[in-house]
Amino acid sequence: MKLSEAKKNSSVIIDQVLESDVTLKLFEFGFLPGAEMTVVNKAPFNGPIYVSIDGSLISLRKAEAETVIIK
Numbered sequence: 001m002k003l004s005e006a007k008k009n010s011s012v013i014i015d016q017v018l019e020s021d022v023t024l025k026l027f028e029f030g031f032l033p034g035a036e037m038t039v040v041n042k043a044p045f046n047g048p049i050y051v052s053i054d055g056s057l058i059s060l061r062k063a064e065a066e067t068v069i070i071k
Contacts, residue, residue: 003060003068004049006039012070013037020067030054031068 006012014035017026030053031037037053048059060068 001070002066003039003051003070004062004065006049006070008039008042011036011038015069015071018067018069020064022064023067026064026068029056029058 003012014031014033014037016033017023017031035053037051039049040052040057041050043049046062048061049065050057050059052058
């Protein structure tokens with residue numbers, strides 16, 4: 001399942017991060033396979049997705065969230 005499909009307030013574990021223009025930046029933010037994160041909020045109308053990972057709150061565009069595969 002993609003991160004963009006996760007429900008608000010759900011805790012998920014990253015399975016893999018697909019290759020994209022922002023892959024290296026996601027790795028720097030801690031989006032690594034096996035990392036646990038929480039979907040804090042999802043903005044309406046295909047807006048950004050807010051996740052909490054390693055004590056940081058990160059906002060991702062829907063296209064970026066679709067490159068993160070979760071369990």
